[in-house]
Amino acid sequence: MAKLYSECTKKQNERNPKEETVDFLLNYSKALSVISYKNLKFEALQN
Amino acid sequence: MRHELITDAVLVKNYMNGDESALSTLIHRHKQRIYSFIYSKVFDRDITEDIFQDAFIKVIKNLKLGKYNEEGKFLPWVMRISHNLVIDHFRRNNRMPKFDNAGDFNIFSVLGDSSLNAEKQLIKEQVECDLRRLIQELPEDQKEVLIMRMYKDMSFKEISERTNVSINTALGRMRYALINLRKVIDQNNIILTN
Incomplete structure (x- = not known):
């Protein structure tokens, strides 16, 4: 019987962050904007 | 497959110029190495997840604020941030040791206050x-x-x-x-x- 290797093994999954964490970071990045005023830079989170 | 052809340096530059998808590529490219690195130090999935998240929040902030100076060393830079956060985690835990005192074993029988009276x-x-x-x-x-x-x-x-x-x-x-x-x-x- 041929073995199927197409699915990720459990061990492989264990070494990666959760999908939610990655999604959170990508959303955080999209929401974060930096406003420059003269020589100053301000962070602003826009949700 | 196409993403692999683009170097980290180019992706970082694109991201700093407003291309959000470049960050996604960078995270997916390096997430396993960074996550494994953190896990190898703390041996706890939840803490690893937290530190991984904090590390990338710092990465995102620094990139958006233009503080990162591209020298083709994106991964070592993220690794250094992660390493520092791991150290912070252990320092915090040293100050406030966590213990589970659910059973008969009393933690205070082995835990003493070493500071002088x-x-x-x-x-x-x-x-x-x-x-x-x-x-x-x-x-x-x-x-x-x-x-x-x-x-x-x-x-x-x-x-x-x-x-x-x-x-x-x-x-x-x-x-x-x-x-x-x-x-x-x-x-x-x-x-x-x-």
């Missing part, structure tokens, strides 16, 4: 004060070497350079300083213990 702290200060007075009684050359070594934490090489003598002479002066201190302590029955 008020009385011992007073004695310690007194001993240190007495010792400083005794050091003042030493001959000038010995006193100088002892102070540089014990209080200023200088090496004998530095001491020899500063005092214009050979290392052996500096070592000899330190030896005689200690011998003389012990002699004075013995002769006057001074007790310097806590």
Whole structure:
């Protein structure tokens, strides 16, 4: 019987962050904007 | 597959210019190495997840603020941030040790407060004060070497350079300083213990 290797093994999954964490970071990045005023830079989170 | 052809440096530049998808590629490209690195230090999935997230929040902030200077070292830079956060985590836990006291085992039977109590702290200060007075009684050359070594934490090489003598002479002066201190302590029955 041929073995199927197409699915990720459990061990492989264990070494990666959760999908939610990655999604959170990508959303955080999209929401974060930096406003420059003269020589100053301000962070602003826009949700 | 196409993403692999784009270097980290280009992706970082694109991201800093507003291309959000570049960040996604960077995270997916390096997430396994960074996550494994953190996990190998903390051995806890939840803490690893937190540190991974905090590390990338710092990465995102620094990139957006234009603080990152691209030298083709994106991964080592993220690894360094992760490493520092792991250290912060252990420092925090040292100050506030976590323990689970659910069973019969009482954690306080093995966990003690190692800091000195008020009385011992007073004695310690007194001993240190007495010792400083005794050091003042030493001959000038010995006193100088002892102070540089014990209080200023200088090496004998530095001491020899500063005092214009050979290392052996500096070592000899330190030896005689200690011998003389012990002699004075013995002769006057001074007790310097806590």
